[in-house]
Amino acid sequence: MKIALDAMGGDFGPPNLVAGAVMALRDYRQINKLFLVGDSAQIEAELKKHGCNDDRIEITHATQVVDMSDRAWSAVRRKKDSSVSRAVDLVKRGQADAIVTAGHTGAAVAASTIKLRTLPGIDRPGIAAVLPTETNVFVLIDAGANIDARPEHLLQYAFMGAVYSRHVLHYKNPTVGLVSLGDEDVKGTELTKEVFKMLKPSSLNFVGNIEGRHLFEDPVEVVVCDGFVGNVILKTCESIAVAMFQWLKHELMRTTMRKAGGFLARNAIGTIKDKTNYEEYGGSPLLGVNGICIIAHGASTPLAIKNALRVAAESIEQQVNPHIVEEIRRYHETTAPLEPARH
Amino acid sequence: MKIALDAMGGDFGPPNLVAGAVMALRDYRQINKLFLVGDSAQIEAELKKHGCNDDRIEITHATQVVDMSDRAWSAVRRKKDSSVSRAVDLVKRGQADAIVTAGHTGAAVAASTIKLRTLPGIDRPGIAAVLPTETNVFVLIDAGANIDARPEHLLQYAFMGAVYSRHVLHYKNPTVGLVSLGDEDVKGTELTKEVFKMLKPSSLNFVGNIEGRHLFEDPVEVVVCDGFVGNVILKTCESIAVAMFQWLKHELMRTTMRKAGGFLARNAIGTIKDKTNYEEYGGSPLLGVNGICIIAHGASTPLAIKNALRVAAESIEQQVNPHIVEEIRRYHETTAPLEPARH
Numbered sequence: 001m002k003i004a005l006d007a008m009g010g011d012f013g014p015p016n017l018v019a020g021a022v023m024a025l026r027d028y029r030q031i032n033k034l035f036l037v038g039d040s041a042q043i044e045a046e047l048k049k050h051g052c053n054d055d056r057i058e059i060t061h062a063t064q065v066v067d068m069s070d071r072a073w074s075a076v077r078r079k080k081d082s083s084v085s086r087a088v089d090l091v092k093r094g095q096a097d098a099i100v101t102a103g104h105t106g107a108a109v110a111a112s113t114i115k116l117r118t119l120p121g122i123d124r125p126g127i128a129a130v131l132p133t134e135t136n137v138f139v140l141i142d143a144g145a146n147i148d149a150r151p152e153h154l155l156q157y158a159f160m161g162a163v164y165s166r167h168v169l170h171y172k173n174p175t176v177g178l179v180s181l182g183d184e185d186v187k188g189t190e191l192t193k194e195v196f197k198m199l200k201p202s203s204l205n206f207v208g209n210i211e212g213r214h215l216f217e218d219p220v221e222v223v224v225c226d227g228f229v230g231n232v233i234l235k236t237c238e239s240i241a242v243a244m245f246q247w248l249k250h251e252l253m254r255t256t257m258r259k260a261g262g263f264l265a266r267n268a269i270g271t272i273k274d275k276t277n278y279e280e281y282g283g284s285p286l287l288g289v290n291g292i293c294i295i296a297h298g299a300s301t302p303l304a305i306k307n308a309l310r311v312a313a314e315s316i317e318q319q320v321n322p323h324i325v326e327e328i329r330r331y332h333e334t335t336a337p338l339e340p341a342r343h
Numbered sequence: 344m345k346i347a348l349d350a351m352g353g354d355f356g357p358p359n360l361v362a363g364a365v366m367a368l369r370d371y372r373q374i375n376k377l378f379l380v381g382d383s384a385q386i387e388a389e390l391k392k393h394g395c396n397d398d399r400i401e402i403t404h405a406t407q408v409v410d411m412s413d414r415a416w417s418a419v420r421r422k423k424d425s426s427v428s429r430a431v432d433l434v435k436r437g438q439a440d441a442i443v444t445a446g447h448t449g450a451a452v453a454a455s456t457i458k459l460r461t462l463p464g465i466d467r468p469g470i471a472a473v474l475p476t477e478t479n480v481f482v483l484i485d486a487g488a489n490i491d492a493r494p495e496h497l498l499q500y501a502f503m504g505a506v507y508s509r510h511v512l513h514y515k516n517p518t519v520g521l522v523s524l525g526d527e528d529v530k531g532t533e534l535t536k537e538v539f540k541m542l543k544p545s546s547l548n549f550v551g552n553i554e555g556r557h558l559f560e561d562p563v564e565v566v567v568c569d570g571f572v573g574n575v576i577l578k579t580c581e582s583i584a585v586a587m588f589q590w591l592k593h594e595l596m597r598t599t600m601r602k603a604g605g606f607l608a609r610n611a612i613g614t615i616k617d618k619t620n621y622e623e624y625g626g627s628p629l630l631g632v633n634g635i636c637i638i639a640h641g642a643s644t645p646l647a648i649k650n651a652l653r654v655a656a657e658s659i660e661q662q663v664n665p666h667i668v669e670e671i672r673r674y675h676e677t678t679a680p681l682e683p684a685r686h
Binding site for chain 2: 068069106133134144147148179181182187188189190211212213214215216217225227228229231232233234235236237238239240241242243244246247248250251252254255257258260261262263264265266267268269271272276
């Protein structure tokens with residue numbers, strides 16, 4: 001399999017990205033080719049630091065980078081030679097099977113949507129983030145691709161999330177919840193009330209509105225929301241997990257007895273810390289585009305990039321796109337056409 | 344001081360509410376009168392269970408309860424004799440200084456807005472939730488009062504949050520952040536972009552857009568967002584804290600060594616657990632109404648209700664409303680009039 005890595009995007013640029021690529025090539029033999037897309041001089045310098053001359057690497061030179069201050073859609077139009085655009089081009093031309101990027105999420109979504117197009121029946125792609133609970137993992141969709149979501153987009157996210165849960169996470173009949181203000185049918189925004197009406201009669205295992213407490217205490221398997229809310233949930237969860245371990249560490253350092261306790265309990269704490277560490281998840285698939293695009297965290301460490309490349313490799317093996325197309329087709333066959341969107 | 348407690352609302356009804364009231368009367372001598380509003384037979388039965396005949400209690404009979412399935416504004420119009428409406432009436436008539444309710448949040452917001460009206464210069468009230476970080480607490484506003492927020496509402500929340508932070512939490516010049524998708528100016532929804540433009544030139548100590556990671560890792564003191572997003576953040580934080588301690592407990596039970604470690608470290612874990620336990624906070628003020636209304640958690644335990652009554656007593660002492668009116672007046676004096684809202 002062949003993967004194109006945007007070697008420029010992300011808060012830390014080529015050093016972390018190339019280091020992650022080197023780690024991935026060492027561990028994942030199934031990667032036959034890894035395109036490193038970006039400034040070739042910088043990429044070569046980083047490879048040299050690692051003493052890496054793996055012949056599976058192919059550098060694809062790109063002269064531009066999408067900055068975090070760029071606007072997503074205009075960046076794709078204006079910066080034609082950006083690393084993320086060039087990486088997507090490789091997939092478009094069939095030279096690569098998947099893209100991985102830690103850069104500007106909006107630009108990655110825009111480039112993938114413009115160049116690869118969406119799957120039949122899908123209007124907007126959504127990011128499917130996988131989050132851990134004690135006993136479970138769940139899919140949060142959309143975790144930040146589409147902040148101006150319409151009801152039909154959220155309906156499509158529900159189907160895509162359920163397909164992902166079934167085919168990748170192996171939940172048989174995943175429960176689907178809609179993020180709202182309370183679990184009663186009448187609660188929520190105009191958007192969520194509209195989506196509720198669409199999800200209720202669908203073939204999905206829809207449990208209704210959910211609140212934050214259903215995320216971790218009484219978890220559902222697919223959590224549906226718009227990209228703004230999803231991104232807030234994702235970032236809040238990451239932040240609070242990191243902060244609580246930091247806090248625990250400081251509290252454990254206060255007395256000798258606590259230090260001893262922390263030492264004896266280190267494996268218990270470590271288990272949870274590893275499971276809640278986003279670096280272990282690496283990246284989230286952008287579902288709904290006609291191709292495979294993995295969105296990694298902007299602040300990705302080399303380990304996170306390595307794991308994002310693993311997610312890309314798994315996604316190439318799993319091929320969820322045909323299942324998404326089939327589910328959406330079946331939904332439209334069995335359901336009266338949607339009312340035209342009101343703008 | 345005199346407080347009116349909605350003795351019917353909340354997931355557990357009179358038993359928890361009356362138990363919390365009894366605890367509060369025991370500890371807070373500054374409460375001269377506590378109205379328990381609701382079904383008098385049920386309230387009396389609960390008081391009897393606690394052997395409580397404190398003469399500061401006055402039962403105000405109300406025949407109706409707003410159910411969680413009621414729609415907020417119509418519930419206030421239709422159920423004129425609901426416990427929450429009657430409790431607000433006591434404040435309206437000057438018989439009580441503050442209301443505390445754990446019932447339907449939307450109904451409490453609607454009843455307070457309709458009966459008490461908003462403060463001059465404030466269009467919509469917002470819930471100010473106080474959340475802990477390791478080194479800090481911050482105000483999250485709006486935590487769920489107003490889900491159809493317009494830009495000027497969020498601007499007003501920023502001012503109210505800053506007043507609360509200054510006068511109640513004693514931060515000198517609190518930093519204010521706007522919840523968005525990234526910290527760059529160009530990111531966000533139409534709503535947040537509009538609010539950004541208003542906050543930037545204001546007299547507030549505005550630090551710009553913030554993401555979830557700024558909540559706990561690099562915290563600001565006032566976090567501004569619409570009520571849907573704020574409620575999602577609040578509930579997610581509560582849920583994840585509860586879930587992580589549960590998880591840690593299970594991991595610590597797995598081996599004898601871990602059990603010993605957990606025992607020695609119990610005070611470290613307990614410190615964090617207490618600080619993140621919403622029961623200790625009790626309730627959040629609904630800022631912007633011409634009166635004092637404290638919104639408690641629907642699932643409030645007696646301890647949470649006791650603490651919500653403490654928050655009400657503190658709010659009566661602190662009187663932030665005149666400061667809010669003054670700040671908003673000064674803002675309008677120094678700023679060109681807002682464009683009319685577009686609908």
